[in-house]
Amino acid sequence: MQDIHIKIEAYGAIEKHLPADLNLNCASNSLVTDVLNQIKTHYPSVADMIERCACAIGEDIIPRQTVLAQDCTLVLLSPVAGG
Secondary structure (H helix, E strand, C coil): CCEEEEEEEEEHHHHHHCCCCCEEEEECCEEHHHHHHHHHHHCHHHHHHHHHCEEEECCEEECCCCEECCCEEEEEECCCCCC
16 A cells, blocks of 8 residues: 655644654555544654644645545644633
8 A cells, every 4th residue: 555645734832842844654545533643652742732633734624534645734733722
């Protein structure tokens, strides 16, 4: 099976806890959830933040059950408090 390359961009509180140039190799047709679990395995300190963050590709917020079939940039958005 072909591997795909996922670049991770993080914004907000989670950004401080992940490397700026985080890239992961995943099996083609992995779910967003699989990618997030891989991040939590490598960076356990962000596990709680990962559970609450929104995920996006480009301008689109995507569900965690989205299938990733090709190389992409997955954006992690920390929840924003206040109002």
